[in-house]
Each structure stands twice: as structure tokens, then as C-alpha cells.
Amino acid sequence: MMRGMIRRFLAALVFIAAPATAQETAPSPATPPATVVVAFNRETITPLIVEGLANLETARPVAANDPVRIASISKLIMALTALRLVDEGKLDLDRDVSDYVGWKVRSPYHPDAPVTLAHLLSHRAGLSDKAGYIIPLGESLEAKFADPAAWRDTGPSGEAAFEYANLGSPLVATALEAASGERYDRLVERLVFAPLGVKACLNWIGCDADMQARKVTLYRHTGEVAADGAGRLPSACTIPVAEGIACELANYVPGTNASIFSPQGGVRIGMLDLAKIGQAFGEPRAFFSDRAKQGFDRAWNTSFHPDQEFFCIYGLHLQIIDSSQALWANAEQPKPATCRDELFGDGVARVGHSGEAYGLQSGLWFDLGTGRGFAYFLTQVPPPAGGEDTGGFTAREKALMARAQAMIRK
Template sequence: MTGRFRHFGVATLVGLFLGLTGSPEQAFGKQGSKNEIRPAKVMVDFTSSTISTRFVQGNAGVKDRLVTIGDPVRVASISKLVVALGVMRLVDQGKLDLDRDVNAYLGWSARNPAFPDAPITLRQILSHRSGLRDMVDYIIPLDGNLQQVLAANKAWDLRYPPGDYFNYANINSPLIAAIMEGATGERFDRLMAGLVLAPLKLDACFNWGAGCSAKRRAKAVTLLRPNGDLAADPAFSKKVICNVAPATDGNCNIDALYRLRLNGSTFSPQGGLRISARDLAKIGQLLLKGGQPLLSKRSFEEMVGASWTFDGSNGQDDHGYFKAYGLGVHLLDDGNGGQWIGHVGEAYSLRAGFWVNRKSGRGFFQYVNMIDEFAPVGHCFDSCP
């Protein structure tokens, strides 16, 4: 997700969510011919016990293959919320402490050079108050070293000590993955499969690592740019494709090159979750059930409560886009009395929104692909571009 946003009227959401607007064809235009690749436009609604399809249109990025709510798609930054569920499970198990110096888990030093004596905590990292910023590349080669990346001054906001300032940054996520590995001795993708995906019986994974069934990759939604160029997840073939950022020499042997705690970006915790609309709705149901059956009540409330609230000067609010943030969770006031928790996704010409209203007991997930990557975007809340 980047910092380019367009804000939409919440009245549209209220009408759309309650089913008071026109049909999907009216909202998104009529279907094209069978010979062209049409953008995938998918929306599912859910309660704690039901999942229903609002609309499903277009192709799965492949000619003559219609998209379904069961097709896995790269949901971009919505991945951060799912990673937070894994973190909070480790908190419940006593393997992680939200307020402990993360260096205790890393085995190396993560420090803002301007504040070398100020410890950094998981709570700060999950809520984007660590001081890290996206002035370095958060996609690290397979033979790269996260410690070296974070040693650069430009990786940090040197103006504020940890905990004082909100700045949404993807680079926080590889650090979270490295901390999880340090606390458990297990690779990030396998951790997430064991902590979250398998217990919920989800056929999902990060960067096609552990958690997805053998045939899952073949069902992936190929993400295309508006002109039809490939953005991510090419159509499946038997040819071996590297699903992670390869080493600097092109090597893609994860088993040989991956080092725990030193490259948390390999499985893209910031945006690499592949999951279907149906399965993500199951995670939404978990949120509506207060984190059950995975999280304790205390951990869940810590996760979805506001760790940061904008006061006019304590963060980069992106022109009003960010007003409050929890632990991997965006908190949103719809302006009409509704309070929502969830996250947006924006990457590889995809726009997505995953939102839950705990009071009403309802939620939804929607996504659209083949969007101009440089177009301004909103929350994918009341609408997606």
C-alpha cells in the first residue's frame, strides 16, 4: 500500500452495504465480450455464521477463465492484519511480549541511529510507530540481510523516538516476520500456516509457501495492469517459477539460502498473502467472534483497539486517510456513526478492502484488478475504483 488516496462519500457505502444501490452491472459497467480479459470484480458479505456473494464478475486475469470467490488472490496489505493474528497467537502462548525490546528475539540490534538507547517493541512495530519508513527497499533478495538494510540512516525517521510518531511503512513487516522466527526458530510461512491458516482450515499461504495445497497455485488470479501487462502471479504452467525475490545471482533455492531472522521479506508478510474471497471472509468471521477460536479475549482487544489516534501532529495521517490504527489493523469511522476494523490492499494494479463492523455483526471484502497503479485510491470501503 502506498500513500496515494482518493476519499469517497460514506453514504455510498451505506446504500451499497444495505443493498439499496443498483446492480453490480450498474456500479461497474456491463460485461464485455467473451474474447477479452475483463477486470475481476468480486465482493462477498459475511456475518459470524454466513458468507454470501454480493457480486463476482470478470476474468481471473486469464482469457476464458471466469473468476470465482474460491480463487486465491494476492490481497496486498490486508496481509498485515493476518500476520497480526499470528503474532497475537504467539503472545497468547507466551512466546512473544508486545512490550519487550525486540532485540531479545532477533539476536541482532534494531535501533533508530538517532535514539540508540531507545528500545523498539512489537507494539510499536505493529502500529507503525517504530520509526521505520519506506526509504529503503523492503523487498530484500533471498541472499539479502535485513540487519544490514536497517543499519542505514535512511531506513529511519531521525526526528522522533520509537513510539512517538505514526508513519505507515511496509518495512515494518519483514522485521515482524524476523521477530516471529527468532522467538520460535521456525520459518515465517510455516509459522503462519500453523498459527492461523491451518487451524481455520484455509487453503492460503504467503508467496506460495506453506499453507497452500499442491494445486492451489493453478487457481490463482493473475494480476494484470490496465493494458494487459503482467503485474503478478502469471498464469500457471509446469515451468518452475520463482515465487520470491531471488538471490542477487538469480538463485531461488529457498532451502539453501534462507536464513531465519535475517530475511523476513522473502514470504512478503507486508502483502504476499494469497487467499480467496471465501477464505478471507472466514477470517472476517473470526473478527466478528472476538478472535475466537484462535485468540484470547485480551489479545484480541489489544489487537483491534487503537494503539495510535491522530491528534493533529503525532503522525503522518496522509491527508486524513489514517485517523486511528491498532496492531496490524486499520480503524475507520465511516462518518455516519459506524466503526469499522480491517485493512486495505493496494499493489500490482489491485485495489481491495476488508472491513468488519463489530456492532452490526456484518462485514465485507471486495477487490478489483487491472487498476492503474498510479491512480489515486480510497479505502475500498464504499467503493473500489
Template structure:
């Protein structure tokens, strides 16, 4: 389904400055070409741009569900289509954290053991506390190598006590950046412990409902309409086998031809013991339009629909730099230059031309936000506070392994670059 400037459906904002017809046409042609490109093609994608604090473009392309046996049952991506947004979920989870901080139920610099009911320490530094601030900025020294998600019958207390040094790097907590999904499993656990609520329902109450957002972290509680509006994520590969770009699209997660999956053993789960169940790290399903609402809330210093959702100080804390890479001291793993600076649940992107974390060709877009990649999905959420500009890109699956199609100007995949730069040039920069 082709996109359009300020398309109908569920708008992310009131009437927006329209993208000029010529620019909108360039975008349409560029995006249609990318969708079917034999080297960089995708199953579907949904994009949104904000210029000057208002949505300037929204478009959806491709199919949110593909039935190769009966194409008439395939369904196009629409403005209502929700994607499992992978690690952008961390940013949204952090919004819930900051609401609990504002309520005095959590404190950024408190020892996390205060909340989760057991001592969590790096074995190499047993006298150094690990704090919520460290978890949110990936400086806690926790790592993923031994896993970061467990079932309802597992308690994190037991996981950490069994794992010993497998769960931590040999760096003092607070001093070194190492991107870790496990951080957010601990975050979800302490959110449950501090509130007494199951993570998925807590996030619905704290974040989704107040902002009027559809979706959530638990598809088993979706309505049939919301499940139908959820994009199936695809790869052109079976299991862990080789990619086959000429073969069929293979569903990886959220296959909406079947009923929504349920979490096994949830009826016996003890709240506050294992926050990984609903993946605070990557399990949120949400549309590009609703991510646009979140972006506008941040631009308005925490206000939504005329009311305070987050305090300005909370927005400032999330987007202020907590860690910046220092090449001389090698104070973090940059993943090939992709990570240069970090806030609380937010990444800072460099804007100079040639910087590996730059989002657009030629640089110029000084932005903060988050990236995501999982189960075939690639995602970008990036906003420029100074100019009140932003972009959202959600890709439902790629024909080729993104690792085999690296970006030409950044550490992103080429697929992401082919959407971000045209979107920026035609819908974020002054319209021509």
C-alpha cells in the same frame, strides 16, 4: 462470471440471511456495469458481505486469468479464486503474532532486539527501544525509502547496520505514525527467530491450517489446483510506462500461464535472518470467502467452528486504538486523510459523511480492518463489530491508474467506491 447471493463454491459461513432478490439484482447489474465501464473497468473482482454475523452475499465478476491471444484459455473468477491481497496480509500476519504472544514466545512491549539478535534503534534516539507494539501500529519510526524487501542471501542485521538514518524518521519511536512496510519485514524476522520456523510455513501452521484456509505466502508450495485458482494481477500498462486503457491487460504478478515462481537461494536461507522473503507485508494469496471466515472469527471474539483460535484479549488488542491522529500535534502522516486511527495491524475507518477514510457514501459504516494496493490489486477488509457486519472487496486489476481516478467521497479510488457503496446498501443494510 456473475455473482450471486450466497453463491456456491467454498462458503465462508453456514447458511446466511439471503439478500432480497431485488437487492441482489441491483448488485448484479451495478457490478456488471462497473466491470466494463471504460473509465473504471476492472479485470476481475470478488466481493463478500456479512450482515448480522452471517454471509449475505458473495459474488465474482470478470476473469482471473486473461489470454488475449487465445480467449478460450482465459479463466473466470470463481468463489475459489485467490488473490494476492497486498497489505491486508499485515492483518493476517498479526494474527500469527498474537498466537505467538499467547504462547509466551513474543511480548508486545519487549525490545525487538531481544528476538532478532541485534540492537535495532533509531539513530536519532539511541536510548529508546523499538517494540513489537510499535511495529504493529506503525509508530516504530522505521520507514520504507531505502527498501523493505531483500533476497535470501541478505540478513536484516546487515541492512540496518549499513543504512543508518535512511531507515528511520526523525521522530521518537512510539510517538508518531508513519505507515511503513519495513515494520512487517522486521515482524516476520522476529516471528521466525522466536519460533525457529520459516515464515511461510509458520503462518500455515499457526493460522491457515487451524482455520481451514487455502492459500499462503509461498506459491511455490501450492498444489497445481491452488495455483490455477490464483488470480493473475493486471494493469493496462507495460512496466513503469504510461497507462493505456485501450490496450491489453498486462500481467504484473502471479501469471498462472507459467509455473509458480520459486524463491531464489531458499536452500541456503538461515531462518530468522530475513523475514521479508515471503512478504509478511503483502504476500498472502487467499480468497474472499476465506477472508470471510477470518472476519467471522473476529466477530465471534476469536472463536472458529466452536473452538478458540485467538483469545478475546488478543482480538481486543488488535482492534483497540493504539494511535489516533491529533491535528494539533501533527502526530502522524494521514496520507491525505486516509489514515485517522490505528490498532495492531488494523486500521480504523471513520464513519461520518465526508470523512476521507469513510468506506461508504454518506457514512454510517463504523469499521476496522485493512486496505491493500499492489501490482494492480485493490483490496478492502472491513468489519463493524457492533452490528456484526462486514465487507471484503478484492480487485484483480484496473484499466486506469487509480491515482487518476480518485474517489468522490473518500480518499479511496473511485473503483473501490463503486463496489463498496452498492455492496453496503444492498447486502449489508437490512435487505429490501
């Protein structure tokens, strides 16, 4: 299997040094933007960089495990939830997603091609974000996918050219609800957060008063509040709601519109807890059964995307970065010159996911061979030239990782 080849290759790559004794960097007099980096291996989690203010209005310094909106790393957590449902025998990644949601999901360009969860989780279903991807409570998920603007004509689902699209996440999360009969936020808690001893939530639903008090407010590079300001916590409404609809989940029916939980980017979690999720991938730790791991195997078989500048190797909401020519040999082609997936530049290919939104950049990256990795976020980052959610690593992000690597080598 492709993933087996990748795992053996990664295991043979250069090991990074073991984390040093925990240390936290105090904010400088200039008060840098809130930034946290933690290193982890299979047994330990070590804060490396903890600096800046979690909230500019109150001047509260950020702490290592303060919860923050991690943006698209939320998709990796959704993939873990899906594989846990596969473990329970309630989900088949290759089944037509229509069978779960109860209505026909088809591209208008390829009406005879079934759309599966594996296609959606790997951004190969032919979806586009041009129609938008936030479906508020009270609006129809089915109507969103009936809009031709939600699709691209680049081939039938599964064969469609890779295009990163947030729109697939609400559909996947809704299918997970339908398969389990559970609300998406509760499902993630039961299958991922609770088993790993993680305190986290989606759109602040289920986060207690202590977590809410420790939140990291996200600011744009201009200093204006971008997300999770004082007025965006319970008891204020924290989910998207259509006009005239009460902000109330008591009557929500699982399997109808899980977009309200923002599965594409709405997880709030601290970096120490995010590192625990990274540890779940380490061997010999067995968070997944062999049956679930087969889902990864299928995804990696179609994960090489030579036409992409950033998402060069991506499948089932897992990306490989700092890929080498040797790794691309598994795809029987050289690494494209257009691929710009370098973050660490140390010869170690890492697996994980990045996040970018509301002035934040985040990452969870780990070496499958050694189990060592980093979880981090930085704030007040200027938007890239192509706009948010375009992917890519900024110079500031690369400098932060170089700084973290230097610390663990001491």
C-alpha cells in the same frame, strides 16, 4: 481501555442489512476487470459480485474463491499471527525486538530508544520505505536496518509520528520466526490459516496445484501483466533472491530474513477464505485469549492520527474507517477535516485493512458490533496520483461497495 470504548461505540452503531441469497454476477459482454465481493456475518459467507476474467490470455472467468495477491491485508494476518504467539507465551509485543533477532535494532536518530513489536505493528517506530523494503534471500536484514535511509527523525520509537512503512513487516516476521523457531509461512499456516479452515499461502509457497491453477493474474489498467503471470508460479522462483543465490528454502534458517515471504503483501487467498478471517474477530467467537486482546487495547490507546488523510485511526495493523465525530470524542478531539476515510458512508464505522498494489485494490472491513462485513478485490485499477501504497479509496472502489450494499438490502 480504548479498544473497549471503541467496541461499545461500534456495537451501538447502525446495523447493516442481512446478506441476501447468494448470487454471482456473470461477466458482461465487455468483460469487466476481475472483481469479487463477498458479504459475511458471524455464521455465513455470501458471494455478492463475481465477474470478469481471472486470466485474460485463457479467458477463464474468475470464481468467488480464486486466490489473489491481497497486498497489504497481509499485514493484518501478520498481526493475528503475532497475537497467537502471544497466546502461546512465546512473544511479548512490548519487548525490544533486538532480543528476538539477535542484533541491535535502533534508529540512528534515537539510539537509546528500544524498538518494540507494538511500535512496528502500528507504524510508530520511525521507519521509512525510502531505503526499500524487499530484502532478497542471500542479503542481510541487519544491513538494511543499519542504513540511515531506513529511518526518519520524527521522534523515538513508540513516539515517532505515524508513517505507513512496509519495511517494518520483514522485521516483525523475522522476529516471529526467532520467537517460535518456525519459518514464517509455516507459522502463519499453523496459527491462522489451519485453525480457521483457510486455504492460503505466501508467495505461492505451500499452495497446491489446484490453487495455482485458479490464481487471479493481476493486470495494470493498461492491460499488461503486473503480478502472478504464467511464469511466476512454481516451479519458477516465487521469492526474491539475490544474484548468484539459489532459489532454495531447504537451508533457510528461521529468524534471519523473513522478507523473502513478502509478509507486507504476499498472501494469496480467495475472498471466501478471507471472509473467514474477518469472522474470527466477531463476538462471541473467541479466536484470541484475554492476554492477546490486551495487545489490541494497548495499540488503540495511541491509534488516533489527526495529521493523516487516510490512516486516521490505525493501530496494530488494524484501521478504523468511516469514523465519526462520536468515535473521535474518545480521543478527546474532533475528527479532523483532513481525514478522508469514507468508503461506505452508511454511518457504520468498520475495522480492517485495505490493500493496493499491481493494479489491485482489496479490502477486509467488518463491524465489531454486529460481526458483519465485506471482503473484496478489484483489478486493473489505475495507480493513484501519489503512487502505489499511498492509501485512500478510489471512486471505483466506492461505487463497488455501494453496489454491494444495495444487493444485501434487497
